[in-house]
Amino acid sequence: MAWYPGATRMELQPESDSQPAIRPTQFIVHSIVAPWTPQRTYEYWRDSTNLESHFGLGYDGSLGQFIGTHTRADANAAANRRADGTGAVSLESASNLEASDPWTPEQVETLIQLGVWLHKTEGIPLRICRTADDPGFGYHRLFTAWNPSAHSCPGDARVAQFKTVVFPGIVARAARQTTEEDPMAGITKQDIHDAVWDIDDVAAGSTEKNPGNKTWQPQTYLKGTFENTVKILTAEAGQTAAITALAKLVGTGVDTAAVVAAVREEIRNAVVNVHVDVTGKQV
Numbered sequence: 672m673a674w675y676p677g678a679t680r681m682e683l684q685p686e687s688d689s690q691p692a693i694r695p696t697q698f699i700v701h702s703i704v705a706p707w708t709p710q711r712t713y714e715y716w717r718d719s720t721n722l723e724s725h726f727g728l729g730y731d732g733s734l735g736q737f738i739g740t741h742t743r744a745d746a747n748a749a750a751n752r753r754a755d756g757t758g759a760v761s762l763e764s765a766s767n768l769e770a771s772d773p774w775t776p777e778q779v780e781t782l783i784q785l786g787v788w789l790h791k792t793e794g795i796p797l798r799i800c801r802t803a804d805d806p807g808f809g810y811h812r813l814f815t816a817w818n819p820s821a822h823s824c825p826g827d828a829r830v831a832q833f834k835t836v837v838f839p840g841i842v843a844r845a846a847r848q849t850t851e852e853d854p855m856a857g858i859t860k861q862d863i864h865d866a867v868w869d870i871d872d873v874a875a876g877s878t879e880k881n882p883g884n885k886t887w888q889p890q891t892y893l894k895g896t897f898e899n900t901v902k903i904l905t906a907e908a909g910q911t912a913a914i915t916a917l918a919k920l921v922g923t924g925v926d927t928a929a930v931v932a933a934v935r936e937e938i939r940n941a942v943v944n945v946h947v948d949v950t951g952k953q954v
């Protein structure tokens with residue numbers, strides 16, 4: 672069963688537990704011929720009849736849900752639940768006592784939002800039902816199979832609104848939300864970092880000792896490359912310093928110990944400088 676987060680849950684028992692499951696493929700709207708709030712509609716279903724709709728919509732746009740959308744509700748005759756297990760999600764809306772008034776702007780807005788949710792959550796296709804069994808959106812009097820007692824429900828004004836405002840509004844809103852959905856929504860900088868650097872799917876380097884470890888993380892290569900660069904620069908600086916020191920001493924006649932001491936001192940200074948240059952200024 673599914674409960675719409677935009678509705679106040681007013682679960683109707685025993686129907687909610689006792690009625691069979693459906694796979695919702697249609698959304699059918701009604702007028703209840705009374706100016707009722709969702710709470711009053713709930714009390715009517717609970718106390719006065721064994722019929723019920725899934726949703727009740729007040730004049731102010733407030734919405735109550737009485738039955739989960741994967742459970743049969745008894746508001747549209749043959750569409751409630753068919754032999755193949757499919758069925759309709761139904762909504763009763765507050766109206767005047769003749770069901771002749773149009774939906775209020777608040778009711779229209781709630782109908783559109785709920786319609787979009789049913790499309791996205793239940794996969795109800797964005798079309799007006801072409802037959803009584805056809806998945807899509809409709810209103811009670813659209814098919815005799817849904818309305819065998821020939822009620823005018825939901826009334827002429829609302830049928831016109833359904834065709835010109837409510838259903839087109841559902842289609843437009845669903846399309847807009849689809850194009851506006853950000854594919855990166857909810858992805859953090861850390862997620863991106865981990866996806867790039869922590870993913871363990873690069874072939875392991877030739878120095879890998881463990882035959883079972885076939886892959887490395889990219890950051891392993893990056894860190895290894897940096898450390899080896901420091902080693903190479905250090906060795907190169909030391910060699911240059913040694914060659915330079917030796918060149919200065921050629922022909923000066925100093926003894927071997929003095930040569931070694933002088934070269935070592937040059938190497939030490941050079942290597943310190945390499946570490947300052949390479950490792951001391953990174954950000």
Ligand SMILES: [Zn+2]
Binds near residue numbers: 700701811822824825
């Ligand atoms: Zn009806």
